[in-house]
Amino acid sequence: MLWxxxxxxxxxxxxDFLGKRRFALIASTAVNIISLLAVFFIGLxxxxxxxxxxxxxxxAKEGPANLDNLRxxxxxxxxxxxxxxxxxxxxxxxxxxQRQDGGPQCVAGAQRIMQARAGEGWQVKPGAAETxxxxxxxxxxxxxxxxxxxxxxxxxxxxxRQLPRGNTQTAKVEMPPEQRAEWCxxxxxxxxxxxxxxxxxxxxxxxxxxxxxxxxxxxxxLAALATMAAIVIYVWVRYEWQFGVGAxxxxxxxxISTLGIFVLFxxxxxxxxxxxxxxxxxxSINDKVVIFDRVRENMRRYKKMGLIELLNFSINEAxxxxxxxxxxxxxxxxxxxxxxxxxxxxxxxxxxxxxxVGTYSSIWIACAGLVYMNLRPEQFRNEDExxxxxxx
Amino acid sequence: xxxxxxxxxxxxxxxxxxxxxxxxxxxxxxSVLDHMPGWYAQSRMNLGLDLRGGAHFLLEAxxxxxxxxxxxNLSDSVRSELRKQxxxxxxxxxxxxxxxxxxxxxxxxxxxxxxxxxxxxxxIAISGSGDLIRLAYSDQEVTKKKKEVIxxxxxxxxxxxxxxGTIEPTIVRQGDERILLQxxxxxxxxxxxxKINQTAKLTFHLVNEDVAATGQNIPASLPATTxxxxxxxxxxxxxxxxxxxxxxxxxxxxxMTPEQICxxxxxxxxxxxxxxxxxxxxxxxxxxxxxxxxxxxxIISFTFNSAGGRSFCNATRTNIxxxxxxxxxxxxxSAPVVQSAICGGSGIITGSFTTQQTQEQALLxxxxxxxxxxxxxxxxxxxxxxxxxxxxxxxxxxxxxxAMVALFMFIAYGPLFGGFANLAMLVNLLLVxxxxxxxxxxxxxxxxxxxxxxxxxxxxxxxxxYERVREEKALGRSAFSSIATGYERAMSAIIDANLTAxxxxxxxxxxxxxxxxxxxxxxxLGLLTHLFTATVFTRMLLSTWVRWRRxxxxxx
Numbered sequence: 049m050l051w052x053x054x055x056x057x058x059x060x061x062x063x064d065f066l067g068k069r070r071f072a073l074i075a076s077t078a079v080n081i082i083s084l085l086a087v088f089f090i091g092l093x094x095x096x097x098x099x100x101x102x103x104x105x106x107x108a109k110e111g112p113a114n115l116d117n118l119r120x121x122x123x124x125x126x127x128x129x130x131x132x133x134x135x136x137x138x139x140x141x142x143x144x145x146q147r148q149d150g151g152p153q154c155v156a157g158a159q160r161i162m163q164a165r166a167g168e169g170w171q172v173k174p175g176a177a178e179t180x181x182x183x184x185x186x187x188x189x190x191x192x193x194x195x196x197x198x199x200x201x202x203x204x205x206x207x208x209r210q211l212p213r214g215n216t217q218t219a220k221v222e223m224p225p226e227q228r229a230e231w232c233x234x235x236x237x238x239x240x241x242x243x244x245x246x247x248x249x250x251x252x253x254x255x256x257x258x259x260x261x262x263x264x265x266x267x268x269x270l271a272a273l274a275t276m277a278a279i280v281i282y283v284w285v286r287y288e289w290q291f292g293v294g295a296x297x298x299x300x301x302x303x304i305s306t307l308g309i310f311v312l313f314x315x316x317x318x319x320x321x322x323x324x325x326x327x328x329x330x331x332s333i334n335d336k337v338v339i340f341d342r343v344r345e346n347m348r349r350y351k352k353m354g355l356i357e358l359l360n361f362s363i364n365e366a367x368x369x370x371x372x373x374x375x376x377x378x379x380x381x382x383x384x385x386x387x388x389x390x391x392x393x394x395x396x397x398x399x400x401x402x403x404x405v406g407t408y409s410s411i412w413i414a415c416a417g418l419v420y421m422n423l424r425p426e427q428f429r430n431e432d433e434x435x436x437x438x439x440x
Numbered sequence: 441x442x443x444x445x446x447x448x449x450x451x452x453x454x455x456x457x458x459x460x461x462x463x464x465x466x467x468x469x470x471s472v473l474d475h476m477p478g479w480y481a482q483s484r485m486n487l488g489l490d491l492r493g494g495a496h497f498l499l500e501a502x503x504x505x506x507x508x509x510x511x512x513n514l515s516d517s518v519r520s521e522l523r524k525q526x527x528x529x530x531x532x533x534x535x536x537x538x539x540x541x542x543x544x545x546x547x548x549x550x551x552x553x554x555x556x557x558x559x560x561x562x563x564i565a566i567s568g569s570g571d572l573i574r575l576a577y578s579d580q581e582v583t584k585k586k587k588e589v590i591x592x593x594x595x596x597x598x599x600x601x602x603x604x605g606t607i608e609p610t611i612v613r614q615g616d617e618r619i620l621l622q623x624x625x626x627x628x629x630x631x632x633x634x635k636i637n638q639t640a641k642l643t644f645h646l647v648n649e650d651v652a653a654t655g656q657n658i659p660a661s662l663p664a665t666t667x668x669x670x671x672x673x674x675x676x677x678x679x680x681x682x683x684x685x686x687x688x689x690x691x692x693x694x695x696m697t698p699e700q701i702c703x704x705x706x707x708x709x710x711x712x713x714x715x716x717x718x719x720x721x722x723x724x725x726x727x728x729x730x731x732x733x734x735x736x737x738x739i740i741s742f743t744f745n746s747a748g749g750r751s752f753c754n755a756t757r758t759n760i761x762x763x764x765x766x767x768x769x770x771x772x773x774s775a776p777v778v779q780s781a782i783c784g785g786s787g788i789i790t791g792s793f794t795t796q797q798t799q800e801q802a803l804l805x806x807x808x809x810x811x812x813x814x815x816x817x818x819x820x821x822x823x824x825x826x827x828x829x830x831x832x833x834x835x836x837x838x839x840x841x842x843a844m845v846a847l848f849m850f851i852a853y854g855p856l857f858g859g860f861a862n863l864a865m866l867v868n869l870l871l872v873x874x875x876x877x878x879x880x881x882x883x884x885x886x887x888x889x890x891x892x893x894x895x896x897x898x899x900x901x902x903x904x905x906y907e908r909v910r911e912e913k914a915l916g917r918s919a920f921s922s923i924a925t926g927y928e929r930a931m932s933a934i935i936d937a938n939l940t941a942x943x944x945x946x947x948x949x950x951x952x953x954x955x956x957x958x959x960x961x962x963x964x965l966g967l968l969t970h971l972f973t974a975t976v977f978t979r980m981l982l983s984t985w986v987r988w989r990r991x992x993x994x995x996x
């Protein structure tokens with residue numbers, strides 16, 4: 049044998065986990081309350097997937113990205129709230145722009161784009177109030193093909209019946225206000241492109257319009273609820289109610305504190321982050337299930353043992369596995385945090401926390417919960433007797 | 441207990457070998473793949489746009505205003521038909537984007553009015569009583585029309601996006617009124633976005649046969665009523681022989697007129713009368729079909745609305761023997777000879793076409809019909825270098841993660857049992873990669889994260905088994921017995937643990953979109969294949985080893 053296997057937990061370890069349960073309970077409650085307060089009062093830093101908005105990744109053509117300069121240039125475009133951050137390395141910056149509401153500023157922006165991209169002299173004005181209509185005035189008479197071509201440069205389609213008639217050079221593109229808000233996302237992107245093109249390369253653009261933002265938010269909430277419901281049903285069917293409640297409280301504990309981490313580090317709460325949270329839910333239950341399997345087995349085997357003693361005994365038995373699995377998943381996720389780049393950073397950090405807290409809560413929340421819920425070995429004894437009688 | 445029947449062992453080995461074969465094209469360097477047959481080298485996982493670079497747009501068609509427009513057309517047709525049938529009416533109005541409401545002067549004329557309406561559109565649903573007639577498209581009809589419009593928009597997009605020579609765009613319908621457009625590897629999306637907003641423009645013109653009779657392609661002077669328009673074949677020829685000219689035409693601002701193109705680059709052109717006989721917005725439908733008699737040649741049939749039908753009737757009646765040029769976006773897509781007066785709104789185009797040609801022509805005709813405007817409601821553009829960065833960082837993370845996990849297993853369970861666990865983990869990873877290749881799933885950056893997570897979690901079952909074996913061994917069982925019992929006792933925990941994680945994975949797949957789906961696919965597949973490696977593959981390794989070495993003592 050080349051080397052001796054390492055026993056992470058020496059055989060026969062008898063650590064009194066549940067003796068510390070009051071301390072753990074106070075600490076966990078405090079962390080969860082703080083997390084909840086933080087989520088409600090500071091708020092999650094929602095990514096554009098949910099909030100709607102624009103994120104543009106740019107890289108300076110020369111030297112490091114000048115964030116202050118970028119902030120003032122993009123901030124002056126009339127596209128609303130703008131935030132900037134370095135992204136991955138000093139030459140790269142991420143520009144975030146708030147979701148566009150389709151106000152008059154956007155139409156003014158569209159005029160600048162038309163003048164830059166379709167030619168001098170174009171005028172763009174909002175149409176009648178309560179509609180999202182936009183009026184274009186050409187600098188000179190144009191035929192239909194050139195009208196279509198010009199208007200397409202600002203991201204709109206002009207239909208034949210909307211083309212100017214008679215002597216006017218003004219055409220109206222009709223749309224409802226909601227559609228104008230969607231279009232204004234594109235206007236904002238084009239404004240940024242035109243403003244910074246000279247000094248920066250555009251590496252990637254994400255834009256989520258108001259409509260999709262709302263849909264993704266609903267979908268996300270639905271996914272989270274469905275996942276939790278499915279897990280509840282699974283545990284409920286599979287175990288005695290005390291186990292189910294214990295596992296659920298522990299899972300909620302893990303999820304709430306993960307949300308707390310998102311607020312604390314102001315991590316981007318995006319779709320990927322939600323995926324992380326739901327994966328944590330699955331992983332958290334997974335860890336509890338393994339320990340519960342042990343507890344059940346031991347309850348049948350050691351019918352005379354007291355509950356706390358039995359739980360401690362089971363946790364110690366399963367400890368090596370719990371720790372080993374946590375460690376392997378931990379190192380795998382750690383490599384994601386370290387190497388997978390800025391896009392997956394929020395996701396990986398949340399996962400990392402989820403693994404640590406999930407391991408903790410298996411012992412001090414899920415198992416300790418069993419103590420408070422008065423799970424008694426007698427229950428099993430009675431059930432077993434019934435089963436034997438039935439057999440006989 | 442541990443032993444497997446021979447056929448199962450053979451099955452396991454077959455699956456493993458297949459997994460390796462299917463996964464290999466994804467893992468080998470391109471220098472090696474170049475020496476392999478193409479079909480094998482190319483059977484790899486698709487890379488998602490976030491890794492490959494490219495553009496993703498979710499487009500929404502404005503069907504509401506389109507329906508209003510169609511109803512307006514309908515009300516025009518109804519109005520003129522009522523006049524023709526001498527039905528007196530007070531009013532014909534479009535109401536609320538769903539109905540056309542007709543108010544008659546005389547209730548007694550109701551049945552005559554209804555007849556006239558059926559003549560315009562036999563499918564329309566009619567309600568109301570007395571002097572009031574309410575017309576609406578049935579829900580079925582609306583759904584059908586919506587579907588047609590989206591299909592049509594997809595065709596217009598396909599034509600326009602392919603025109604730029606970009607590679608394999610994906611254009612698919614999403615739900616009722618959305619279209620997903622993905623163009624991998626595109627660098628500049630400015631042009632692409634413009635194309636989304638340009639509608640196709642279809643018009644019918646008579647050919648000026650007097651000018652054409654001179655036989656000159658580009659006559660030096662033309663009557664004021666006539667202009668030159670390049671033919672589609674002519675433009676395609678130009679693009680092949682003179683790509684530079686093609687680019688100049690595409691990028692010109694303001695756009696070049698068809699006549700300017702003809703004069704400057706001299707592709708094959710036709711002199712057509714400027715007056716528009718009828719426009720594409722009056723064309724209701726166009727299909728590729730077959731002639732009833734004469735051996736069923738492939739033909740193109742088309743139908744106009746009443747206004748279009750009338751203009752078409754007038755124009756064809758007086759111009760039999762002349763050609764009628766069909767112009768789409770400044771190119772003549774065909775110029776059939778008028779054989780007879782085409783009245784009644786529908787006609788056919790015959791010629792020596794192949795089925796493929798008629799289908800293409802019918803499609804081109806359709807794409808000029810009333811378009812739905814498209815808005816970009818979601819965009820994601822990833823530059824190629826950003827994608828390359830993502831691949832690099834994703835690969836590093838995956839390799840380091842896998843190596844760390846493997847190292848840990850070696851340290852914890854020794855070279856032998858650690859080796860078994862790592863072999864199972866590796867096979868699991870290969871199975872996932874093979875599975876994704878076979879399913880044609882896309883690998884995204886979150887997908888890579890899913891793979892890494894799978895690696896971390898897939899050694900879990902070996903951990904469960906080994907820890908049990910250690911316990912059984914500590915209880916004083918023999919080597920063989922502790923492995924067998926350990927394996928057996930760990931099984932229920934393994935299945936339970938995987939099921940809960942599977943629940944999360946499957947739901948994520950169901951609700952997630954885009955990159956998340958990539959994550960969920962990798963994770964779910966990983967858990968499923970893991971059930972294979974954990975239950976049967978590991979068992980095979982252990983039983984083979986036990987039978988071969990017959991150990992009296994194990995070091996674990």
